[in-house]
Amino acid sequence: MAQPVVSVKGLEVSFATEGGMLNAVRGLTFELAEQEVLGIVGESGSGKSVTALALIGLLPKTAVVKGSVEIDGEEIVGRAEKDMYKMRGSKIAMIFQDPMTSLNPVYTIGWQIIEAVRSHGKVSKDEAKVRAIELLRLSGIPRPEAALDSYPHEFSGGMRQRVVIAIAMANSPRVMLADEPTTALDVTVQAQVLLSLQSALEKTKAALVLVTHDLGVVAGMANRVIVMYAGRVVEFANVDELFYRPSMPYTHGLLGAIPSHAEDSDERLSQIPGAPPTMLNHAGGCPFAPRCPLAQDVCRSTEPALEPVATADGSVHLSACHFRDEVSSMPVASMFKGAEQILEGAEDSGH
């Protein structure tokens, strides 16, 4: 791979809480090249947003961060906020679930986007305005000239998110980070916003880290996927490998739990028994063991490393499971069939 735009090595993020150290992200490592889209999926609380915030240096001061995050060769971890501020926008841009996190309600859309264009380079006001209109058009905003004079509150949620995308691409960042960018939107609006995001990537050639809990969005947008569980990467693969040859039981469970709107099936959805662990004081062993139908003694005593499984096309496919090779050859979610009885017991005793 050419010089990666994002290179994360052994990233650890923890928070001191009343109950002890909470390890929100443990040992995250990956690289991302230009124009690549990395999807990060996982259940609520698995560490997706904390990972995204670590990449852009926006974690609260209470976070203890270890390891390395390089964006375009520059280290982010431990960098002074003053320097980070410069990098944001020029090298990394962030798109949050709520577009109002990024927009200022008291300024016009035009003012905000022109400001973004001018903040990272010497551009005259007129040039910046022309560019602003171009960015809004690329982002799919109808009548962009008129949009310049509008305020955010005059726009719907989907339109606002497209303005945020226009601003994000203003300085041709190397990496865009999007944390659940369409979760709050209706599906026809989501389709519009994802299209804007795709044109922004084509235009800027940026890499994208896309955090979402929606496996459908990942299937349509991502080249590669990280599955997180309890703060750890439990599976990493290209998108086809992940969906058609999952190699970690948790991924099987996720895929088996979603119904399809493309076909009819009377099959029951797979249920993952129990609930995710709290991430306090990790006890050792595989974090998924208490919920895993395949768990053996070794799973409860030794935490499996994230290691490769064989792939037909030679691509990198990593799984954190002691039985990764067996699991990769099992039909999707087959191990969860009949696991429902465990569920009832596990769920009740989980609290």
Place this chain on the structure above:
Amino acid sequence: MATDSTDTTRSPVLSVRDLVVHFQKKSSLPFAKPTSVVHAVCGSSFDLFPGETLGLVGESGCGKTTTGRAMLQLAEPTSGSIKFDGQELVGLSRKEMGEIRQNLQIVFQDPFGSLDPKMTVGQSIAEPLAIHGRWTDEEGPGLVAEAMRHVGLDPKFASRFPNEFSGGQRQRIGIARALILNPKVLILDEPVSALDVSVQAGVINLLADLQEKFGIAYLMIAHDLSVVRHVSDRVAVMYLGRIVEIADKVDLYSAPQHPYTQALLSAAPLADPKAERQRKRIILEGDVPSPTNPPSGCRFRTRCPKAQDICANEIPDLIDRGQNHAVACHFPEAMKII
């Protein structure tokens, strides 16, 4: 009025005709027009048959919740008719409605907001019995325990408080509460949208089991097309207060006829990368118009790729185009989307 998807061979447990629900919206601004009218539901007709699931899908604000609430008279119908087992509900007194409410229960979306934090789980589940004067100290506790078992909760947790339970468990508590009166109809308003997928799967399976066991009819409100396909027998699609298409689920998903249904299905992502790469999406222009000032004629016309002059001038009726597949469009045409 429109010939809708009425089926004369079975008799519906719930039968809705030309339902209209308007809300008066008071303006908070001085000197503004004092009130405007929100046209939340405009002339919906549908039947729900015993033991079946009718899915109600559509985007935010299209009137799904209002439709569901109108069934229980929690939203007051402006006009139209709602019959339960042949009995007209519109215009009933509170007391008369109370009797019928035992057969018509609702489960809400928010498993956190819909339970009283100060009541134990057992008290919450028992409350409907008390409200309807059916609680007895001899039978009550047994009924609560049984309802808990039906939804996969251990009865020994009856003395705990809602904050000790996860989202999926709270949703199960909400379902137990609705079940305890043995209703014939359950209105499910987005019962799984707030849950993570793995938890969602458990609740969906549970609902299927309960329907099989007790033959309850579900009106399942959801915006997730995959969930609706999985659980429903028939599906109705709403847009801006109107049902635009209603059909057996296989027909609706494999051969949708309304341009909005087609766009909706085409926009919904599939968890299948190869299928996603081959798809061509219909991307709609613009946003959903305001229900205080809906477009004339067909409400979808401002975003519809097929719209002609007639669409602005005439409201398309919901017309049965065969096999109980009804469509409200001047230019219906079956199309394979997925």
